[in-house]
Amino acid sequence: SYELTQPPSVSVSPGQTARITCSADALTKQYAYWYQRKPGQAPVLLIYKDSERPSGIPERFSGSSSGTTVTLTISGVQAEDEADYYCQSADNSGVYWVFGGGTKLTVL
Amino acid sequence: QVRLQESGPGLVKPSETLSLTCTVSGGSISTYYWSWIRQPAGKGLEWMGRIYFSGSYNYNHPFKSRVTMSVDTSKKQVSLNLRSVTAADTALYYCVRVAEGSRSYGDYWGRGTLVTVSS
Numbered sequence: 001s002y003e004l005t006q007p008p009s010v011s012v013s014p015g016q017t018a019r020i021t022c023s024a025d026a027l028t029k030q031y032a033y034w035y036q037r038k039p040g041q042a043p044v045l046l047i048y049k050d051s052e053r054p055s056g057i058p059e060r061f062s063g064s065s066s067g068t069t070v071t072l073t074i075s076g077v078q079a080e081d082e083a084d085y086y087c088q089s090a091d092n093s094g095v096y097w098v099f100g101g102g103t104k105l106t107v108l
Numbered sequence: 109q110v111r112l113q114e115s116g117p118g119l120v121k122p123s124e125t126l127s128l129t130c131t132v133s134g135g136s137i138s139t140y141y142w143s144w145i146r147q148p149a150g151k152g153l154e155w156m157g158r159i160y161f162s163g164s165y166n167y168n169h170p171f172k173s174r175v176t177m178s179v180d181t182s183k184k185q186v187s188l189n190l191r192s193v194t195a196a197d198t199a200l201y202y203c204v205r206v207a208e209g210s211r212s213y214g215d216y217w218g219r220g221t222l223v224t225v226s227s
Contacts, residue, residue, distance in 0.1 A: 001169075030212075031210070031212065031213075033212070033213040035214075035217075040219065041219060042112070042202075042216075042217045042218055042219045042220070043202070043214075043217040044217070045207075045213065045214065045215050045216075045217075048207070048213055048215075049210070054215070086152075086153060088153075088213060089212075090212040090213075094210055094211060094212040095158070095166050095211075096155065096166070096168060097143070097145075097155035097212070097213070098155070099145075099152055099153040099154070099155070100152070101152045102152060102153070
C-alpha cells in the first residue's frame with residue numbers, strides 16, 4: 001500500500017480560507033475523499049471523488065486535485081469548522097482504503 | 109437518516125477476543141458493504157476490512173490472521189471479532205457504511221467505541 005501525507009495542523013482566522021493538502025503519487029490515478037471529525041461525533045463525509053460534495057454539506061467546503069496533490073478548501077471558515085480532517089483513497093482495486101494522518105484545523 | 113451505533117466491551121484482556129457490534133438504523137443493511145476502521149491513540153486511521161451483506165469479505169493484510177467480520181441481516185447488525193489482542197489493539201473502533209457505486213469510501217460512520225486492552 002501507500003501513504004497519504006497531510007500537514008498535521010492548519011490555523012486560520014474566522015472568515016478566511018483554509019486549505020488542507022493531501023499528497024501521494026497514487027492520487028494521479030485514484031480519487032480522494034475527505035472527512036471531518038469533531039470530538040465525540042461521527043466523522044462526516046465532506047468530499048468524494050476529489051471534488052464532489054454530498055448533499056447537505058455546505059458550499060464553503062470544496063475539493064480539488066492537481067497531480068499528486070488533492071486539496072480541501074474551506075472558504076469563509078467558521079468557528080464550528082474547527083475539527084480534524086482526514087483524506088482517504090484506495091488501491092487500484094478500490095477495495096483497500098488508505099488514510100492520511102489527519103490535519104487539525106484550528107480557528108483562531 | 110442512516111445511523112450506525114457501535115457497541116461492545118470497553119475493556120478486553122490481552123490474548124482474548126475483541127468483539128464489537130454495529131447496529132444499523134434508518135436504512136437498509138442489504139446491498140451495502142460495511143467496514144471497520146480503527147484509530148489507536150496518537151495514530152492514524154486504519155482500515156481493517158469490509159463485509160458485504162451477503163457475507164463476502166475483504167480483510168486488510170495486517171489483520172487477516174486475526175479478524176472475522178459478519179453480518180446479521182435480520183438484526184441489521186455487523187460484527188467484528190479480533191482475536192489474540194494486545195495493547196496495540198487499544199483504539200477507537202468505527203463502523204462505516206461503504207458507499208454504493210465505487211465502494212471506495214464511507215458515506216456514513218458511527219461515533220466509534222473505545223476499546224482498551226489491559227489486564
